[in-house]
Amino acid sequence: MNSADSDPLFDDVADRVVALGNEFLDANPEADAWEIASGMLSGIVHFWLYTHQPCADPSCRSCAEMATAEMRLQQLLDEARESAEESSYFHSPFDRNVGNA
Incomplete structure (x- = not known):
């Protein structure tokens, strides 16, 4: 699925991930934004691979x-x-x- 499909659930999940990243940045003002983003990406990759097993x-x-x-x-x-x-x-x-x- 891609965003061109404009699925409301897809859009909601994507918005929540962005909001979560912003929450981490707000809660940790001294944190490296790239580290937060990389940690989120790692979790997303693991979840995507888990859900796409044959x-x-x-x-x-x-x-x-x-x-x-x-x-x-x-x-x-x-x-x-x-x-x-x-x-x-x-x-x-x-x-x-x-x-x-």
Whole structure:
């Protein structure tokens, strides 16, 4: 599922993750925001991998795209890339490849 599907549950979960990150930042003003984000990402990756395990039936059509660890990793990376590219934070005015007129 991706955000283009505009599923209200998807949107709610994504909003809550952002809110949780902001809560951690507010509660820990001296903390490194990158560490908080990396910790959240690690937990999200573990949860995503847990929820995308194939079933016990090796011929299951529903699980075919997730049949191996490498296939699951590729699906995860594709989904992460899509989410990143759709984010309003993907490009920064301080990116090295930003042109100046």
